[in-house]
Amino acid sequence: MKRGHGRRSGPGGGQVKESTRWQLVLAAALILLSYLLYLFHYVVFQDPHHILIYLVGDLAFLPVEVLLVTVVIHRLLEIRERRQRREKLQMVVGIFFSEFGNRLLAEYARLDPDLEEIRTSLMVSDEWGDARFDTLCDKLSRHPFRIHLAEGDVRALDAIFASRKELLIRLFENPLLEEHEGFSEVLRSMIHLSDEIQRREGIPRLPESDLAHLSQDLSRSYRELALEWVEYMRQTRAAYSYLFSLAVRTNPFVPDASPLVMESPPPSG
Numbered sequence: 001m002k003r004g005h006g007r008r009s010g011p012g013g014g015q016v017k018e019s020t021r022w023q024l025v026l027a028a029a030l031i032l033l034s035y036l037l038y039l040f041h042y043v044v045f046q047d048p049h050h051i052l053i054y055l056v057g058d059l060a061f062l063p064v065e066v067l068l069v070t071v072v073i074h075r076l077l078e079i080r081e082r083r084q085r086r087e088k089l090q091m092v093v094g095i096f097f098s099e100f101g102n103r104l105l106a107e108y109a110r111l112d113p114d115l116e117e118i119r120t121s122l123m124v125s126d127e128w129g130d131a132r133f134d135t136l137c138d139k140l141s142r143h144p145f146r147i148h149l150a151e152g153d154v155r156a157l158d159a160i161f162a163s164r165k166e167l168l169i170r171l172f173e174n175p176l177l178e179e180h181e182g183f184s185e186v187l188r189s190m191i192h193l194s195d196e197i198q199r200r201e202g203i204p205r206l207p208e209s210d211l212a213h214l215s216q217d218l219s220r221s222y223r224e225l226a227l228e229w230v231e232y233m234r235q236t237r238a239a240y241s242y243l244f245s246l247a248v249r250t251n252p253f254v255p256d257a258s259p260l261v262m263e264s265p266p267p268s269g
Contacts, residue, residue: 087239089176093183093232094243096171100164104190105229105252107160108222111147115253118143122253124233126245133234137227145223149215151206154197157218161194168194186228189221 041051109115121139171177172187196217200206206214229252237244251257 085176085179089180089183090232090235090239092171092174092176093180093228094236096167096183096187097229097232097247099167100160100190101225101229102250102252104160105222105225107157108147108218108225109253111149111153111218112145112222113148114144114146119253122251124248124251126237126248128237130234133230136230140223140226140230143223143226145219145226147215147218147222149211149218151211154200154206154211154214157193158197158201161190161197165191165194165198182224182231183228186221186224189217189224193217193221 038051038055042048118139121136124136168187168190172184172191177184177187196214200210233244233247236247246259249257249259249261
């Protein structure tokens with residue numbers, strides 16, 4: 001006996017059919033309403049010529065109306081939506097640096113033996129423009145980002161990562177990051193490092209070969225995070241001057257950085 005293959009609708013199939021049925025009913029109702037209004041006009045005024053004039057005029061304007069609605073208005077709404085997504089994404093990146101990124105960058109900077117050669121170039125200020133940020137990116141692209149870990153450094157990094165592991169995962173799951181691949185890579189690198197370091201918890205002594213492996217992972221993460229920080233500072237300066245002021249005062253590459261607003265000394269002379 002042959003078994004019939006019944007057609008099964010997938011999840012949500014009933015909702016799709018219901019939505020389609022509702023749209024068809026609405027379309028039929030609108031067409032019927034238009035027909036009745038034209039019929040009423042004909043019965044009252046007995047003027048088919050006038051009806052045809054307006055009907056042809058409306059049909060002639062229809063392509064222009066479609067252009068305005070589907071192209072111009074849709075484009076304006078799309079630009080507005082894209083700007084709102086950028087603003088929300090900038091807030092997400094700002095939360096990352098204020099809650100975790102700046103602290104980790106400061107630790108990386110402490111372990112970087114070559115940082116003094118470029119430290120002055122990292123002193124971002126209110127006077128910076130795009131050209132200065134571009135110059136800094138070029139300089140960082142040539143920086144070696146060498147980190148040589150000792151066991152004590154691994155334990156310090158373990159404390160930093162352990163306190164913010166949940167934050168990293170929640171940020172990585174944010175759908176806004178689909179539009180920012182560079183920041184997604186930074187978070188992926190942070191989560192990987194967190195796993196690497198936390199798995200060594202309880203190990204009394206790490207061999208030199210393992211410290212060298214971790215040093216390479218941290219060096220790569222250091223480079224990605226530093227370049228992302230520069231872009232964050234650039235975008236913050238352009239959009240949020242009050243946030244940029246705090247970001248400058250808490251620059252992770254400045255050893256004695258402070259959020260306090262210090263009074264400028266009076267001019268001499």
